[in-house]
Amino acid sequence: MSFLDHLEDLRWHLIRSTLAIVIAGTGAFIFSRFIFDEIIFGPKKMTFPTYKYLCKISQFFDFESTFCAESFPFTIQNRTMGGQFSADIWTAIYAGLVIAFPYIIYQLWSFISPGLHPNERKHSKGFILVTSFLFFLGVLFGYYVITPLSINFLGTYTVSSEITNEIDLSSYISLVRSSSLASGFVFELPIIMYFLTKVGIVTPQILKKYRKFALVIILILSAIITPPDVASQVIVAIPILILYQISIYISAVVVRNQNRKTKQNV
Template identity: 30%
Template sequence: MTDHEEIWMDHLKEIRKRCIRVLIFFVIALVTAFSFVPRILDFITLTSTLVNVDLNVFNITDPLLLHLKIASIVAFIASFPYLIMQLWLFLKPGLTKSERRFIYKYIPMIFILFISGIAFSYFVLVPYYIRFSQQLAGSTDLNIVMGANTYIDFLSKMLLYFGLIFQFPVLVFVLSYIQVVSSQLLKVIRKYAYFGLLIVCAFITPPDPISMGIALVPLAFLYEISILLCKVNERKRRNKLKTS
């Protein structure tokens, strides 16, 4: 085996070790969350102070599936910081001192944006859509009977989508750091980017214009924040060139 192959084998072993650690952490979080599902479900059914959700099960297997889904959602959210930490520990040995400082300084942004995306989806977008649907049903003398599993599927997708989409500034910041994108480029393509964000909103939100508009507002704000972050990187790069 050549030195190059040995290096690759060492990397693969390291990845395997860290994946196993993340999996173990996820399983522990899953088992722990499973025992708290009744309390978590009480919190979920409130959704907000403005909306009450009455969930129902229709099959004998639904309660077990419901427990597993809720526990999985909570376990994923709890495991996300640990996953990022393991990824960081894997990449750290191959980074320079300046690159490590860069990541140390801005890695909290990943967690803040992830939680912000989840909070926006849970406290703003989902309650609005439930209230909107209930008003439509009420205007036609219909009653909404929510299946618990269907509702949890809808909720989990919304939380996951927005938790990940809110990572957009981090992605742009990293691409700016390695000089793949610039603030000027983001300004030039702004109108096309907004159109693309609108298409994304159409895919991940319920099919009504108001939901799309509510979702577009924070995404557009994140896009503008991304431009500012690019400018910060560019200013630092110029200052470093002046002093060198």
């Protein structure tokens, strides 16, 4: 295929991916009331599973905790005429992105797989499954861990009893969305390292050598996507560190297989 033919092929893959997001987003828009009441505003309720679990832990150690409160000391408000409609549309689009993610990855794989050797395609059959699993695992981690920790910390933080927290709708949704999606993409680290190793940009020796620098970057990333308290940052940093170690192992396996193929060809 010529360069223009590749661009045409890519264009159709992008069109199919966009249509998948639109279709999934339309379905999400139809069930928007459920999405908002049960999912988006779920972490605002003290009956959320994360709060109940953390409350039991604090009670076991006889600690006072905001996780055991009856409700959060803030309300959510909309201050613009089209605010709720806009929030509904954008939430449906992002929900469509999450729902259609496996199909988007399938389209991406369909575009790059013809350029791989038969053996590479054979050993990469689980690419779509593994990539989708890591993404959804990250989204769930962000939703059930990062989001409630952020809401609990920021929603109960106060500088004076004279101030009443009335959180804007867009601000609240942005926190839930960014925490969940950011975690979903961060959990793709092993897949990214796999392909970077395949093209020779990364090696396990490089990953081990710069492990200390990676630790600093991970802590900075954890500070960005979590509230500014040490406990939340550590909770987020632990799975990312585990993913980094898994990436080193995956990189080592890729290099070992490449060396084995080189010896066989010689």
